[in-house]
Amino acid sequence: MKIRKIGTAEEKIELQMTPMIDIVFQLLVFFVMTFKVVVREGDFNIRMPAASAASSAVEDFNVPIKVQLKAGLGGTISDIIIDDQESLREAAANKNQMYELLSLRVAEYKEETSVGDFASELEVEFDTDYDLRYEEQIRAITAVSGRYDAEDNLIKLADKIKFKDTTN
């Protein structure tokens, strides 16, 4: 029986480059196309237990600060009313100041209710107009959740954020 001679030592094994480069470029194009710059995202937690569920007595200790957000033209903020009493529109020259004031008021309230080093647990309840843009709501939530002092340190304000029940 004759055995066919397979390539001798002198015969160089030729690597087929073309298909490999084809595939490699395919992969490259795929990854380039699907590449998306990752934006860091953060969260604001909102806890809203069902209305009927016995809202525990512990929660009733703190009366939440009621913040009403009034929508103006095009869903922008037109007024912020704290605890049905103070309207921030007159006091503030523009929108930025309105949020700044809101933050300040919440900070004052927190200071008043805190005893010594024991910071009070603060709850804010929003009552927002239907048409208000989500972006404005986030600005308001940002304003009540914390503020930066002169040295750029973060002071935490409201610990809990909820929304007024729309059902009742």
Added chain:
Amino acid sequence: MKFKQVADTGDDSADLTPMIDMTFQLIAFFMVLINFTNAEASDEIKLPDSDLARPPETIPDFRLLLGVESNGKIIAGGRIIDKASLLKPTLDREIDNARGMRVERTKIKVIIRAHRDAKMGQVQEVMQACRDVGLEDFTFRVKERPRRSSGGRFG
């Protein structure tokens, strides 16, 4: 003067090794950076930004992602739902899934990704629909903004 003759191997093909090196480098780079975790997040939704939002510290046992587009349409479970009142079947299905993973409905984290121009009322309708089926842990997802660029944006 004599010149040394450059080795003539007889084939004119260019040396491919550096190119393949580079290409593999690029592939490795993009492969490492790609992340599919947010594949479910719609590109249509432009999140508002805030300098106080922090990335979540704990990973919830079960998360339910709800997108609200600027026109009020809701993205849930990979499909588009016209209004919040039609959300219940999707929510029920997700709660079933969670139960399969032994997560109670009160422990489900509802992540709301709303477009910055969406109306707050629409977002609240979505939240109400969730509360009607017993979900209570909500979170608003926003884009993180570096501290220094804050202020004066909306003037």
